[in-house]
Amino acid sequence: MGDEEPQQLQAHDGLFLTQQEILLKKLYEEINKLKQEKEAAEPLSVSAPKAATPKAATNVSPGVNSNMSAIERVKAVMAAKAKQQTNQMTKSTIKTAPVKRTNPLADLLKPSASGHIAPVLKRARMNGPNATDGGNAINNVTGEMRLGNGRGIQLPPESFLRTEEWASHRDEPLSVTLPAVVFRTNNTLIVNGTIPPSSCRFVLNLCTNDDTIVCHLNPRKMRGGQILMNSFVENRWGTSHIIHRCPLVFGSTAPFRFMLRITITPSGFALFVDEVFVDEFKHQIPLREGDDLVLKVPTKDEYGNPEVVVLHNVWWGHTDMTNAPTPVRPPPRYNTNHDNRGPHNNQYDVYVGNLPSEANRSDLARLFADYSYDYIRITQRGFGFVALKNAQDVERAVHDLDGAVLPGFTAQLKISAALTKRS
Structure with a gap:
């Protein structure tokens, strides 16, 4: 102690x-x-209070x-x-916590009972007609379409022939039958698609059952954008019809959405882009009402170059063309001041050099399928000539085909205007 x-x-x-x-x-x-x-917190009681008895601290x-x-x-x-x-x-906080209004968008982001996040609803952007992403909003169920230029149309949803997305870079060539062409009741093809940034061209062909192409539609990037229309009848391309100032956008940084409409009339194929009339391609052969047509979309051209496009749906039905406007052709881009200096037959030769020895007239015919020519001549010395009908085609062929490669060959061709016009 x-x-x-x-x-x-x-x-x-x-x-x-x-x-x-x-x-x-x-x-x-x-x-x-x-x-x-x-x-102090207990309510007052009527009964007599109990005598206070001291209690131990324990x-x-x-x-x-x-x-x-x-x-x-x-x-x-x-x-x-x-x-x-x-x-x-804790009890006080639960009782006095104010009721707050929740943001409805926050409810969409809350996890659901299954543990998955609810999808976020997006509203389609409506951009101007020159916007690179197009801004087209399409409802395959109701047939309602809102275009980027502010226009809107309503189509019967039962007339959609295809609503599954098709892409040229991953799928096989597309073929869709358009049943029973009738000018007054069944005459319009509508295609909604997207031009990827990597695309330079794509093709839509309207064919008969024997593979005759009655309407060849080829939007392309070259020369600021243009649309080439033609026909392929009896294994020969006709006279190409080029629409300059193409409203479709190629080479942009963002995908471009578009809607193409082709209405078949007794005189030809009327072309609309986003419900704006562009031009009409005249019939090269008569169409018989009641016959089927086939929409064919290739993935590559005959030279192996890719045709890049994405199609979201295909619609086939009827639209009225009684009030369709008359197209105004843009001025030609080529200088035609020298057209009258040659002979009256207006024929011009294009020189084709560096030809492989195995090449024949059919190979050059496919190369010049988009041009109007009279004949093809191949010499034994590794070059040939293609007789075109006008100076514009000569300039265009030299610009577009110089350095081209024939299918199955590796040599690059040398395309130039002949030194003298053929008399």
């Missing part, structure tokens, strides 16, 4: 107490304070063991008090 260190006294509320006595005093004060708060807080030391009791009571205050704050 003599070895125990004397306890130090500390001043507390005017008294000198040991550390344990100070803790016990604080404990009694906290117990009395909690008791008063509890009595009976005030449940779970406190009487065998504990004074310091352990203080810690247990303080922990119980902290837990009680936390529960009271």
